[in-house]
Amino acid sequence: MNSEFLNTPEVQTLLDRSAGIDKDGGDTRLKAITRDLLEALFATIVKHDITESEFWQAVTFFQQGVGEFGLIVPGTGIEHFMDLVMDERDREAGLSGGTPRTIEGPLYVAGAPLVENGANLTTDPDDTGNLSMSGQITGPDGEPVKDAILHVWHANSKGFYSHFDPTGEQTPFNNRRRIKLGDDGRYSFHSKMPNGYSVPPQGATDVLMQALGRHGNRPAHVHFFIEAPGYRTLTTQINFGDDPFARDDFAFGTRDGLLPVPERDGDDAVIEFDFSLQRAASHEDEVFSARARAEA
Numbered sequence: 001m002n003s004e005f006l007n008t009p010e011v012q013t014l015l016d017r018s019a020g021i022d023k024d025g026g027d028t029r030l031k032a033i034t035r036d037l038l039e040a041l042f043a044t045i046v047k048h049d050i051t052e053s054e055f056w057q058a059v060t061f062f063q064q065g066v067g068e069f070g071l072i073v074p075g076t077g078i079e080h081f082m083d084l085v086m087d088e089r090d091r092e093a094g095l096s097g098g099t100p101r102t103i104e105g106p107l108y109v110a111g112a113p114l115v116e117n118g119a120n121l122t123t124d125p126d127d128t129g130n131l132s133m134s135g136q137i138t139g140p141d142g143e144p145v146k147d148a149i150l151h152v153w154h155a156n157s158k159g160f161y162s163h164f165d166p167t168g169e170q171t172p173f174n175n176r177r178r179i180k181l182g183d184d185g186r187y188s189f190h191s192k193m194p195n196g197y198s199v200p201p202q203g204a205t206d207v208l209m210q211a212l213g214r215h216g217n218r219p220a221h222v223h224f225f226i227e228a229p230g231y232r233t234l235t236t237q238i239n240f241g242d243d244p245f246a247r248d249d250f251a252f253g254t255r256d257g258l259l260p261v262p263e264r265d266g267d268d269a270v271i272e273f274d275f276s277l278q279r280a281a282s283h284e285d286e287v288f289s290a291r292a293r294a295e296a
């Protein structure tokens with residue numbers, strides 16, 4: 001089909017009316033974004049000669065996969081793209097340095113127990129080795145970050161996260177804690193070794209990954225939020241550098257600088273990892289993004 005079809009008055013008027021451009025009410029920014037998104041979709045339908053059957057197959061995919069949007073978003077690289085966008089905005093603003101950010105993923109749960117440094121994160125029995133992790137959180141001048149809270153969450157040895165575990169076997173905050181740090185910025189914790197995550201077999205994300213000739217696996221990893229007065233909140237994770245999926249993460253969450261290789265002793269592993277924070281330029285920098293998160 002001639003792509004000029006998109007520019008016909010009938011299609012352009014449809015876009016204007018669909019996005020409410022011809023009405024006074026509503027949110028101007030949302031209207032502009034909606035119009036552009038719809039136009040990109042229309043253009044894709046035209047460019048690829050998408051049939052009615054294919055179109056409704058896609059609609060059904062999203063209807064059936066609605067419960068997996070949190071996985072489809074990182075799996076399609078959109079969540080990582082947002083990191084690249086934020087990195088680029090930082091560069092344009094002259095902001096640099098510090099531990100790289102990387103995706104939060106869909107499996108954080110707010111309200112984890114607030115514990116002292118050195119804590120054990122694992123409440124439930126798990127037949128695997130121990131992970132010990134420690135290091136220091138510093139600021140841009142190498143100064144220790146005072147009074148930080150380190151949020152940590154990771155999977156168990158089956159690759160399942162508490163609160164989202166399909167087996168229902170984990171207690172609510174297993175492998176989830178908020179660790180209260182002191183004046184020296186030093187942290188340490190121990191837990192049971194996580195395994196890599198895989199998307200639910202035959203779920204929407206898995207179906208999509210297979211249709212794209214991809215897979216739905218992540219390397220073993222540990223997630224962090226770090227918040228501290230005067231510093232920019234950091235969302236990041238470390239992925240085990242010696243995991244087979246370390247360079248082949250379906251969620252694109254592995255980044256240079258975030259792939260420490262654990263020191264292994266049998267099933268046990270030790271990771272030394274330091275974090276560096278940027279200073280906050282505004283209150284907004286110090287708080288969490290407005291993303292909706294699970295709570296327990």
Ligand code: MBD
Nearest residue numbers: 074104105106197251253
């Ligand atoms: C995870 O554990 C995860 O961290 C991401 C980003 C996506 C799916 C599962």
Ligand code: FE
Nearest residue numbers: 105107197223
């Ligand atoms: Fe994860």
